[in-house]
Amino acid sequence: MKPRHFASAVEAVSNLKPQHPLMCLCPDVFRAEARRFVAGFPGDIHYAVKANPYPGVLHWLGEGGVTGYDVASIAEIELVRREMGQGAHLAFNHPVKSRADIDTAYRVHGVRDFVVDHGKELAKLADICGRDVTVQVRIARANPDSEVDLNAKFGCDGQTAAQLMRQAADLGFEVALATHVGWQSREPKAWAEAIAMGAGAAAAAGVTLKYANLGGGYPSVLMPQGRTLEDFFEVIRAAKAEHLPGTAFNCEPGSALVWRGCETVAQVVLRKDDRVYLNDGVYGSMAELKYTRVSPPHLALSQDGQPLEGEPKPFTVCGPTCDSVDILPAQVDLPEGVDEGDHVVFGWMGAYSNALLTTFNGLGALEYATVDRLAC
């Protein structure tokens, strides 16, 4: 069902008086974030669907210039095929896949790009797929400058990468490089180092890379002071020129493309002294606030959507479940008179929010609206 459309989250609150958490998606922001990557990154922009699988997001990013989709499961593949059609470029970039899923992706959905970081995963591809597949070999470099080092789980060292590249080429596959330098990486040099490492592996293997997939990890709302996304693109461009000048590049950002495009509206169910209990929390759309340093912009509104007046005061913000884990890690400044029925709009809620929603405690209903502009 098409979501209702409003000028902003404020207008959505005054019209809907939402009793459940409400996610307000701003199509123009998604389009603009995609255009920024298209303008700056030296290659194709793919979208990591896991960051926000809301169907409209795929379309708005496509309108902004995203040309492919990084998918991690058959459900994500089906979503992209349903929304974007048979022609959409898909890369199955989970390094650990069941044989059944590889088979379905290859035969039913026409996926021709897969990632591996181990010989046994390569053997699965060799058993199941034709030689019209490109095998991306995912390398890992520890990255202390990221919020979540994704290389703790996936990726291989340079020597293993060279062996896998050689084996993939000998099996008759085209070979590519993949990396993810870590979620919210603060240092552009992480990408330069990964490019150098991948180029070294390819040279040792004696293979020509079809492309290099530079993954996600762009810092977006956690951008270090004084830096911009364009600084990261500049470093990537320079490293490409030095190490892989003739190789096509792509990237597959999740967070950076979608983070700013959504605001969520939560309602105050109870105020107890300097605590407010909201109808949304870390088992709802706020999981990322619990596990990261992100402190989103916010705006308090009355029940009917008027800005709440009053001196700001720090409040402990609790979610609706029975679990004490369900408390935001940082206090939130709200007008001192905030009370039952008022609403709080949180900005920067587009990434890993609705994607991580649970039904814990029988909660987790999330409603959707689209908006012309952001409110926070």
Ligand SMILES: Cc1ncc(COP(=O)(O)O)c(C=O)c1O
């Ligand atoms: C393979 C892969 N690509 C891209 C992404 C998106 O990363 P980010 O949200 O840091 O941009 C992820 C996130 O887990 C991933 O696993």
